[in-house]
Amino acid sequence: MVRILLRFSENIVEQPITAEIILALKVPINIIAAHVNSKGGEVLAEVPDAALEKVVTAYREKGATVSLPKLIEVDSEKCFSCGACVALCPVEAITLADDNSIVFNKEKCIGSTCGACVEACPARAIKSVKQGNSELANDLNPKK
C-alpha cells in the first residue's frame, strides 16, 4: 500500500470523487485521515501499489491535487526523550521504549494532516518532512 495526500479545492470538494474512482477502477482506497469542509479538503489515503498510477491519474483528471504526504522526522541529536509528544499522537506512532527512549513508527504516522507533535516538542526536534522515496515523488509529479 502507498499513502497519498489528496487536496480538493472549494470548487470540487462537494463532488463524490473518491466514491466515483473506487467504482470506476474497482480499487480499494483506504481513508486514513481527512479534514474536509466547504472551503476544501485534505485527505490522506492508502492505495495498493499496483493501482497507484491509475488512481493518481484519475484523481488528477477530476481536479484534485495528489502528492506524497509529508511525514514527521525526529532529530535524535536534538531529542532528549522527554516524551511530551507521546500522548498527543492520535495514531500512536510515537511510543516510549522500555529504556524511555522515543520510538517513532513511520508506518503509522499520518504526517502533515496531523502535525500535533511538531509544536509540542520543547526541544524542537520534530519536523514535517517530505517522504524520502524521491523516485516515487517524481512519478507523482504532474507532467509538465
Added chain:
Amino acid sequence: MKKLVESSGVEVAFKEVDVVTTGTFGAMCSSGAIINIGHSDPPIKIEKAWINDVPICHPGAAVDLYIGATATSETQSFEYGGGHVIEDLVSGKEVELRATAYGTDCYPRTRIKTNLTKDDLNQFYLLNFRNCYQRYACAVNSRDETIYTYMGKLLPRFRNATFSGAGELNPLMNDPDYETIGVGTRIFLGGAQGYVIGEGTQHDPQNLNGTLMVRGNAKKMSPEFLHGATFTRYGTTMYVGIGIPIPILNEGLAKKTAIRDEEIFTNIIDYGVPRRDRPKLGKISYKELKSGAITIDGKKVRVSSLSSLKTAKKIAGTLKSWIEEGMFYLTTPVERLPLDSVFKLMRQTEETSFIANVVHAAVTCKENEPIQAIAERIVKQSVNHIVVIDDAGKLSGIVTSWDITRAMAEGRKALADVVTRRVITAKIDEPLETASKRMAQHNISALPVINSERKVLGIVTSEDVAKILGR
C-alpha cells in the same frame, strides 16, 4: 536499593549500600547563569544588554550579567531564549553581545557590540534559584479549546494529560527530611559538579514540594544535561540535569531511599481554569503517570511526561560511576535546609476584577419570537446583544443589533436565520482579564455568562471591561 529493601529488608540494605544516587532532568524555569565579561576599553557600565537578541539582566556593577532561562529573543520570540543562550555558550558556540549605557566619567562608553565564547568569560556559573521540584502536578484541561501552558499542550475536554518529575528517582523524594541534602552538598549539575547553596524559592517541604537553589561552573558542563527549550505559546525555559548522592547513614535513610513510584502521589489539576487555585480532580501515583495512561471520571486519558526519565536515569548512573571511580566525593552539609518553611500566597493590595464584579442581567429572548419584537426590545432596552434562551433558561444562541438590522434589510422573519449558535461564553468566577482577551481573540463585544448547566446568569460587554480595565 529499592529492590534490595524489597527482597532482603531495610537492615541488610543498610549494611550493604553506602550511597544511593538519584537524578532528574526537566524544565526548570527558575534557572540562569551569571557571567562576567571583563572590561572593554574604554570601559562601559552596562545598563541594558542582549545576547543573541535575548535581553540579559544587569543586576550588579559594570560587566556582571545574569542570563535568565525564560527571557525570550526580541527577534525570534519564543523559539530562542536565555536557556538557548546558556546551552550555546556551554556548547562552545560564539554568541553576540550588545550593550548600551548612559556613560559616566569613570565608564565613558555608551555602546558596545562584541562576540564571546565561554573561554572569553571570567566567570560563567549556573545559578538556579528554584530547581529539582520534589514532585509536580499532573495537568489536564477542561476547556473546549486547546491551551498552551508551561505544562505543555493540553487538548480540550481532558483529551490528554502531562506530568513532570522523576518520581522515585527524584533526589528530594529520596531524602524528604533533608538529612543529607543541605547547604554545601556536592551534586551533579548539568554534567559537572555543583553545589546546593540553599533551599529553592517556594520551598515547601511539609507538602512534599521541596526545591533547591544550586550553583555550578557552567564552563565544565555539557549540553547533554543542559538544554534550551520552547513551550509553544508559553515561552522559553531550560532543561537542567541534577543528580544527588544520598549516603545511607542510618536504617531510616535505607528505608526512605527505597521509595517507589506507587507511593508517590500528586494532584490532577485542571489548568483550564485561569485561577491561582485551580480545581483538583483527584490524586494519581507516579506509577500510573509513567504507565502512559490514567483514568479521569472513568475515562482513559493518555499521559505524557515533560521531563526525561531516560536522562534522569543516565544522570543517576553517571553520578554512581563518578563516585566509584573516585572522581566525586560526598560532602556533609554545612547547614541544614529549613523543614518548616511555608509557601505563602501573594499579598495583593489592589483589587482584582472578576466577571462577578461586572456581570449584569442579560436582555433575553426565546427562539420563536418574531424579529420585529426583538428589534423593539433592542431599542427599548438600549442594548446591542440579545441572549437567546430556551424554556429552562439555558443558552441557545446570541443575536446582535447588527444581525437584526441585517434580517430586517433582507426581509427575514425567523430568528433562526440570523442567530449565532456557537456562542463564546464566560464563567462567573473568571478573571476579567481572560474574558477580555477572549473577546479580542474572537473579535466580539459581549460574552453571555453561564453556569456549568449552561444556564444564563447575565452578560458582560466590552464596555464593562473598558470601564474597569481601561481598554
